[in-house]
Amino acid sequence: MGFYAKFKWILGILMIFVLIIMTNLIDKNNFVRVRDSVVTIYEDRLIANDLIFEKLKLVQEKEIAVKTLDSTFYENRNLKVNDNLQSLISRFEETKLTSKEATVFNDFKSNVKVLQNAETKFINSSYNSTSKVNSAINSLKTNLSDLSKIQLNEGSRQMSISKRAVDSVELFTQIEIYMLVFLAIIIQIVVMYNPKEKK
Template sequence: MSLFSKFKWVFSILLIFAIVLATNLVDKGNFDKLKYSIETIYKDRLVAKGLIFELSYLIQEKQIALLKSDSLFYQQQRLGVNDEIKELIAKFEKTELTIDEFEMFEDFRENVKEELELEKQFIDSGFENREQLLDQIYLLHDNLHELSKIQLSEGKRQMSMSQKTMDTIELFTQMEIIFLIVIAIIAQVIVLYKSSAKPNKLE
């Protein structure tokens, strides 16, 4: 085999290796994106949605107690409920927040502080003038509703990204299969060509 022929074979093998390596790197990148999207949907959307639900339940509990003028709630349960709300806020804070989500969450957190202050004033006043506190609780419900809408929107966006990544992976898989078939055909043609090119020793 001549030096030029050897060079062609080495170049062909290196080219095949480079193409296979490149497709593997692309596949790995796509799988990493898919993994990130799935983790994000769980950690930063489903978990956050659950926290919002729990916060809504606790805020509603406060609202019912206020509407019923439930003094027992304020004497025995209020501090425990407030501690739970603070704990849930701390957990929500650890999720990855979008810009809109962060701004709404900051509003909610500030409104919770205001609600706690109004609640204290309401108790100190002998459970008089509940309207301002009730308005503040309604505001908290609005904040949580907006946060819930953001979760839905972001969840849909992440699902769309996951679907696009899966489509890309499927496309590259099909391309790799076609590439391997083409390589196999080329290799077979080369082998058959070399066989037919060999001189017949009987002649």
């Protein structure tokens, strides 16, 4: 086999090799985007939504205690509920927050302090003045509702990122197939082409 024939074979193999490497790098990038999006949906959206639900249960427990003027709740249970609420706040801070989410969450933390101060005044007033406690509870419920909506919106956004990445993978797979067929034809032409020698 002459130099020209070897060169044609090497060129053909290199073209396929380069195409496969390029498509694999593109596919890898898209799969990383899908993986990151799925991890974000789980860690920063589903877990965060569960924490919001747990916080809402604690806030509702406080709301029921105020509505029923349950002094035993404030004597026995309220401190534990406050500790659980602080624990959930700490866990929520570990999730990745968007700027809007951070704003609402900071407002929530401020409203928790407002509620605790209002509860102290409520207890000192012999469970008579409920308006400030109810107002603080309503603010917390609004914050939690807003945080829950943000989780849904962000989860949807992450799903669309995943979908775009998967669509890119499918598109590049189709392009890769067409390119391989095209290169196979070119390689066949290059390999089979045998210029006539001049006599």
